[in-house]
Amino acid sequence: MSNLVFYTNPMSRGRVVRWMLEEIGQPYDTRILRWETGDTKRPDFLAINPMGKVPAIVHDGVVVTECAAICAYLADAFPQAGLAPPADSPLRGPYYRWLFFGAGPVEQAMGAKTVNLEPTPEQRVSLGFGCLDDVLGAVEGAVRDRAYLVGDGFTAADLYLASFLSWGMTFGSIEKRPAFEAYVEPHLQRPAARRADDIDDALIAAAGQAVA
Structure with a gap:
């Protein structure tokens, strides 16, 4: 089990964070929250994001929500991926x-x-x-x-x-x-972008097949 957990739905802004996660190249666990079953409004997820929206991550017990905040956090948490200028850079x-x-x-x-x-x-x-x-x-x-x-x-x-x-x-x-x-x-x-799309597109297709 990874120390990085990703809460998402493949038909959401979670696709942005999925791409970011694939870029950093670290193991992560995915929790798919479905709209039709009200997963994002359940107490256990509201404790993570009171807005009841995805995406969200939990990394070593640290909760981060909001796409841009998650991207900035991951870039700094995993600097070896080179996705942000160094803290002391004018860039x-x-x-x-x-x-x-x-x-x-x-x-x-x-x-x-x-x-x-x-x-x-x-x-x-x-x-x-x-x-x-x-x-x-x-x-x-x-x-x-x-x-x-x-x-x-x-x-x-x-x-x-x-x-x-x-x-x-x-x-x-x-x-x-x-x-x-x-x-x-x-x-x-x-x-990484192509991998992320393939993962989320497969999840959408699987959900469609399950409904059918």
Whole structure:
């Protein structure tokens, strides 16, 4: 039994963390929580995440929730994977900047788009993400003609942002700009990303077969 336990559902943001776990290359145990049986609302899981949402991890007794927080935690807990700049590196600033830009403005703007909320000019002043066009413009400037967000290597910030750009372009909440597609595609072809997709896709298929 591993000292790293992953709580997820294959049709959730848990896919982001699955990719991160495959990148760090450490053994982990998976607990699949099913929506239809109310697993995320049971007392044992609410004790881990009172929001009743996945993903979550427990590592050596330490509970971490929220995708970006989990990615940042794992990158630091397993530095041998090289998924974050060293703590004393000047690259640490832009690394945090873009990792949490993905977790903040990108996710918020995508969520607003998903539920058909278009902030008025007055509302944009109060909202941290302003509007989707502002967010996408900032992201496009960060990834245009660049393989990586920070320095010359892949980090958890790339994993996080590529995940959400890919999801948004697939489901229509983010337009398919050439700069986004050029940035995302090589990251999705990383061996860890492909392994993670294979694992979660197999879980979805197995659940479908079981229901049938």
